[in-house]
Amino acid sequence: MLNRIGPLTAVIIVAGLQTLALGYMVWERTNLLANGREILLDVAPIDPRSLFRGDYVILNYRTIAQLDGALLQETPIEDQNLYVTLQRSAEQGWAPVAASVTKPARVNAEDVVLKGRVDHVWRPHADQPTRIRMHYGIESYFVPEGEGLELEKTIRAGEMKVIVAVGESGESAIKGLEIAGRRVYDEPLL
Amino acid sequence: MWRHSRQLEADVQRWQEAGWVTPDGAKAIAEELRAQTPAFRLPAVLAILGAVLLGFAAMSFVAANWQEMPKIARLGLLGAALWGFYGLAGWLFSRNLEAFAHAAILGGVGIFGAAIMLIAQMYHIEGRPPDAVLLWCAGAVLAGILLRSNPSLVLAMLLAGLWSGWETSITEHVHWPFLIAWALISLGFVWHKWHPGMHVSALAISIFVVLLGYLLNEGHAHGLVLIIGLAVATVGILITTLHAIPALIEPARTSFGYAIAVSYAALFALQFIEDPTTNTLIATAVGTLALLIGAIILALRTDNRGALWVAYTAFSIEVMGLYFKSVGTLLGSSVFFLTAGIVVIALAYVAYRLHLSAQVQGRA
Numbered sequence: 001m002l003n004r005i006g007p008l009t010a011v012i013i014v015a016g017l018q019t020l021a022l023g024y025m026v027w028e029r030t031n032l033l034a035n036g037r038e039i040l041l042d043v044a045p046i047d048p049r050s051l052f053r054g055d056y057v058i059l060n061y062r063t064i065a066q067l068d069g070a071l072l073q074e075t076p077i078e079d080q081n082l083y084v085t086l087q088r089s090a091e092q093g094w095a096p097v098a099a100s101v102t103k104p105a106r107v108n109a110e111d112v113v114l115k116g117r118v119d120h121v122w123r124p125h126a127d128q129p130t131r132i133r134m135h136y137g138i139e140s141y142f143v144p145e146g147e148g149l150e151l152e153k154t155i156r157a158g159e160m161k162v163i164v165a166v167g168e169s170g171e172s173a174i175k176g177l178e179i180a181g182r183r184v185y186d187e188p189l190l
Numbered sequence: 191m192w193r194h195s196r197q198l199e200a201d202v203q204r205w206q207e208a209g210w211v212t213p214d215g216a217k218a219i220a221e222e223l224r225a226q227t228p229a230f231r232l233p234a235v236l237a238i239l240g241a242v243l244l245g246f247a248a249m250s251f252v253a254a255n256w257q258e259m260p261k262i263a264r265l266g267l268l269g270a271a272l273w274g275f276y277g278l279a280g281w282l283f284s285r286n287l288e289a290f291a292h293a294a295i296l297g298g299v300g301i302f303g304a305a306i307m308l309i310a311q312m313y314h315i316e317g318r319p320p321d322a323v324l325l326w327c328a329g330a331v332l333a334g335i336l337l338r339s340n341p342s343l344v345l346a347m348l349l350a351g352l353w354s355g356w357e358t359s360i361t362e363h364v365h366w367p368f369l370i371a372w373a374l375i376s377l378g379f380v381w382h383k384w385h386p387g388m389h390v391s392a393l394a395i396s397i398f399v400v401l402l403g404y405l406l407n408e409g410h411a412h413g414l415v416l417i418i419g420l421a422v423a424t425v426g427i428l429i430t431t432l433h434a435i436p437a438l439i440e441p442a443r444t445s446f447g448y449a450i451a452v453s454y455a456a457l458f459a460l461q462f463i464e465d466p467t468t469n470t471l472i473a474t475a476v477g478t479l480a481l482l483i484g485a486i487i488l489a490l491r492t493d494n495r496g497a498l499w500v501a502y503t504a505f506s507i508e509v510m511g512l513y514f515k516s517v518g519t520l521l522g523s524s525v526f527f528l529t530a531g532i533v534v535i536a537l538a539y540v541a542y543r544l545h546l547s548a549q550v551q552g553r554a
Contacts, residue, residue: 007283007291010336014295015276018302018329019269022309026265029313079361137316174314187314190262 030189032173036165039086039094039112040178043160057141057151059162063095064114069121069130072099076118076132083170084134086112093161099132103170115170138164138174154179198223234289238341241297261312268305275301279337295339302329303349320356323349327371335378340387343378347390350375351397364405368398388441392448400455412459419453422446423485430492447497450485454478454504462511471515478508483537490544 005013042062064084069075076082085098085107094112098104107113116136123130141162154160163176163183176186202219205211211219259267275298282291303326309315310322327349334343354368372394379387399419403412426446429438457478461471482505489498509530 007337008280011276011280011283014333014336015273015298017332018272018298021325021329022268022272022302022305025306025309025315026313029309029315033313138314140316141314142311188261190260190265 029173032167032171033165033175033187033189036167036171036173036175037112038175039088039114039164039166040161041164042093043155043162057155059139059141061136061139061162063092064116064136065134067096067099067132067134069123069132071096072101074101075130076101076121078118078120080118082116082118082132082134084114084116086114112166113170114164114166114172136172138162138172141174141177151177234293237290237293238296241293241300244297244300246300264308264312268301268308271301272298272305292337292339292341295333295337296341296345299326299330299333299339299342299345302326318360320353320360323353323356327353331371331374331378334375335381338382340379340382340384343375343382343387344390347372347375347394351394354398358401358405362405364402372398388444392444396448396452399452403456403459410464412456412464415456416453416460419449419451419456420481421449423449423453427488427492430494443492443494444496446488446492446494447500450482450497450504451500453481454500454508457481458507458511462515475508475512479505479533482508483533483540486537487540487544 041064044060044062044065064086067082067084071084072082080101083100083103084096085104086094087097087108088094088110097111103115104113114136116134118132119135120133121130122133151160159180161178162174163178163186164172165175166172174187177184199220202211202216206213206216275294279291279294279298282288282294306322306326310317327346330342330346330349333339334346350368350371353371354365357365357367372391376388376391376395379391399415402418403410403415405411406414423446426442426449429435429442430446433439457474460466461474461478466474482501485501486498486505488494489501513530
């Protein structure tokens with residue numbers, strides 16, 4: 001191929017296509033952040049020793065990290081995609097009301113469908129319903145250098161919420177953090 | 191290569207002294223030898239190493255602190271580095287410095303991988319990590335095929351293995367899409383007529399086939415692996431000995447060695463991992479030793495050094511394995527050594543007879 005189209009053209013094609021691939025990654029994300037619906041999710045305090053790996057925080061979502069098996073008809077298997085319908089209530093904030101392995105055809109306009117993946121399915125006791133541990137791709141947050149400890153304290157005080165943008169297909173991205181009702185660390189698009 | 195040509199020079203001198211080669215002939219051979227450039231030259235090797243180091247430097251950027259820069263600056267830097275490497279490659283091609291150009295391409299592919307990781311970090315993209323590896327692999331294949339870059343294709347094969355291995359570790363099932371990536375990259379090697387690449391392909395597919403034994407049928411599919419290995423070995427030896435399809439003789443010779451390795455890996459698992467009954471173990475061990483001796487004989491007959499090396503190694507591993515298995519359990523150690531000794535002496539006898547018959551044929 002090199003002989004036919006000339007090395008310079010070939011080099012431009014390769015660099016161009018690779019740039020396009022990278023550009024698409026950025027575009028997909030910025031589009032989601034700019035146009036996705038915003039939801040606020042509580043994060044639970046976790047053992048601070050497991051909180052930091054390098055300079056990112058592991059976020060443990062209070063309402064959606066573990067699902068009740070009663071939310072869906074079938075029992076999902078590990079690594080399966082799961083669509084979780086979230087509804088907003090005054091006392092709980094955004095909380096799951098249903099889940100399914102296929103994207104629900106219609107949901108209430110106020111509700112949001114979040115796509116996640118099943119990490120683990122287990123039954124605590126024989127007479128209890130199954131529990132499903134989920135992963136949404138929004139579990140780690142890279143912290144600006146040196147601000148990790150501060151964040152850790154606010155999470156332990158139970159004051160932090162995560163602003164998540166959710167796209168039409170259920171894809172989600174961390175848009176920012178809210179501490180004590182104040183929006184901090186808004187993700188810049190570019 | 192150097193060693194080979196040096197030895198050939200000495201041989202030619204000897205042949206000339208013996209009167210088998212005319213002085214003109216010897217001169218022509220020496221010129222021909224000098225014209226053949228070695229596949230790897232030191233500057234090219236150093237340039238490739240340099241590119242690899244630069245790639246690693248870029249990757250360590252992931253861990254480094256570049257938080258102060260705004261996102262757009264980071265993206266710009268990544269784009270500039272990518273185009274810088276490929277631009278350099280284009281310029282080096284135009285100056286006919288192909289080896290350095292290929293090093294620059296490898297650098298560009300490295301930057302592409304680093305950029306995927308950095309963008310994922312910048313935008314908190316978690317996704318499935320193997321997907322990121324697959325994207326990188328695709329970029330490496332693109333550069334490998336379009337720019338005829340063999341180092342990129344080797345990197346692509348490594349990434350395909352990493353992608354597949356990662357998927358397998360998540361799902362605990364065979365990751366068949368690996369075969370598509372493998373076929374694409376292998377086609378690249380065949381199209382470039384690059385011999386070392388064919389070994390990379392053969393090695394990659396051999397590992398895949400051997401792992402099938404541990405993944406299919408709840409981890410007990412070594413019999414299938416053995417069948418695949420023996421089938422490929424049989425086809426390989428048939429093509430080599432019948433000289434039916436000249437173009438396929440060299441690939442067939444290469445695959446024979448790898449097929450023996452795959453077959454033996456399966457037999458090893460059947461004997462030493464699957465925990466067979468004593469009778470099954472004895473039967474399998476006898477079959478294995480017979481197969482390996484057969485392979486050694488065929489390798490000697492067809493002058494296939496690679497296969498010979500594989501078969502000898504497998505034979506040693508087999509003998510060691512049987513020894514450890516037999517100590518205190520199966521037979522007495524002394525009986526084992528007696529048997530092994532007889533087998534090896536028989537093997538030496540067979541080799542000696544082969545040597546004799548080759549000499550007789552040579553004289554006739």
